[in-house]
Amino acid sequence: MNIQWYPGHMTKAKRMMQEDIKLIDIVIELLDARAPLSSKNPDIDNLAANKSRMVILNKADMADARKTAKWEEYFKAKGFFVLSMDSRKNSGMKPVSDTIREACKEKIARDRKRGIINRPIRAMIVGIPNVGKSTFINSYAKKSCTKVGNKPGVTKGKQWIRIGKDVELLDTPGILWPKFDDQEVGLRLAYIGSINDEILTKSELALKFIDFLKINYCNALTDRYNIDIDIQNSENFEILKQIAVARLCLLKGNEPDLDKAAAILFDDFRSGRLGRMTLEEIPE
Numbered sequence: 001m002n003i004q005w006y007p008g009h010m011t012k013a014k015r016m017m018q019e020d021i022k023l024i025d026i027v028i029e030l031l032d033a034r035a036p037l038s039s040k041n042p043d044i045d046n047l048a049a050n051k052s053r054m055v056i057l058n059k060a061d062m063a064d065a066r067k068t069a070k071w072e073e074y075f076k077a078k079g080f081f082v083l084s085m086d087s088r089k090n091s092g093m094k095p096v097s098d099t100i101r102e103a104c105k106e107k108i109a110r111d112r113k114r115g116i117i118n119r120p121i122r123a124m125i126v127g128i129p130n131v132g133k134s135t136f137i138n139s140y141a142k143k144s145c146t147k148v149g150n151k152p153g154v155t156k157g158k159q160w161i162r163i164g165k166d167v168e169l170l171d172t173p174g175i176l177w178p179k180f181d182d183q184e185v186g187l188r189l190a191y192i193g194s195i196n197d198e199i200l201t202k203s204e205l206a207l208k209f210i211d212f213l214k215i216n217y218c219n220a221l222t223d224r225y226n227i228d229i230d231i232q233n234s235e236n237f238e239i240l241k242q243i244a245v246a247r248l249c250l251l252k253g254n255e256p257d258l259d260k261a262a263a264i265l266f267d268d269f270r271s272g273r274l275g276r277m278t279l280e281e282i283p284e
């Protein structure tokens with residue numbers, strides 16, 4: 001299978017982000033905890049050069065907790081400040097401002113020396129589509145959301161959300177499109193729903209996904225669909241057929257509807273109903 005994928009509006013979005021980044025102190029990059037490196041756009045390292053950097057492993061509620069802990073260590077070792085969370089839950093937001101302050105400690109000290117006291121830290125969220133940027137901004141801003149209007153030093157037209165007394169968040173996240181030339185990365189992005197389903201045959205994608213499940217989470221399918229099949233020793237095609245039958249996805253003449261079964265499989269995976277899973281291992 002060859003994944004052909006063409007990002008739209010990428011240049012314009014990147015140019016806008018380049019402008020926005022000039023205004024901010026810290027770039028908070030949201031990654032999908034289930035595929036942290038695959039959901040990381042490498043352009044951000046250039047765009048955010050000389051800025052404080054923070055990584056949020058989002059959707060951690062659907063990822064394998066032990067693997068997420070290892071990914072946290074991985075990014076910390078690369079110099080990022082790291083948090084993992086479920087952005088839909090306000091409860092995960094507590095450490096965010098503290099971590100932002102910690103990441104910008106040196107900058108705050110430099111400002112103090114220059115007589116600049118209590119200038120809020122300006123933060124911006126970036127990430128690939130569907131990683132949870134809007135959800136994060138809404139949750140983070142919920143507690144004490146004050147829109148900061150046009151005032152000296154704040155670019156006209158930009159909306160900032162004041163969080164507490166010392167953090168301002170740009171209310172428009174920076175969208176980066178995923179990048180890949182490795183087909184495995186493309187597959188992971190397709191599994192998590194970050195690249196459009198329409199460009200891939202759903203059932204073909206499902207057969208690949210079943211390969212991954214066989215190796216990594218071999219009981220997930222029998223547990224979820226109550227199918228009586230030897231997962232390890234069956235053809236992926238047969239497994240998908242059984243899922244179709246179990247879920248009454250049938251075409252005319254009672255033929256199993258594999259596309260529908262594949263849609264159910266991905267819907268279940270993407271909403272966490274298949275269990276907590278991480279698709280990507282830390283590189284050697």
Ligand code: G4P
Pocket residue numbers: 058059060061062085086087088127128129130131132133134135136272
């Ligand atoms: P984006 O701005 O980066 O494009 O992403 P957005 O916030 O729109 O989130 C995309 C989807 O991911 C939404 O689901 C959202 O609820 C879900 N999501 C965001 N953060 C988390 C998280 O930490 N954990 C989980 N489990 N899901 C998360 P949706 O189905 O598209 O919308 P909705 O039905 O929830 O409204």
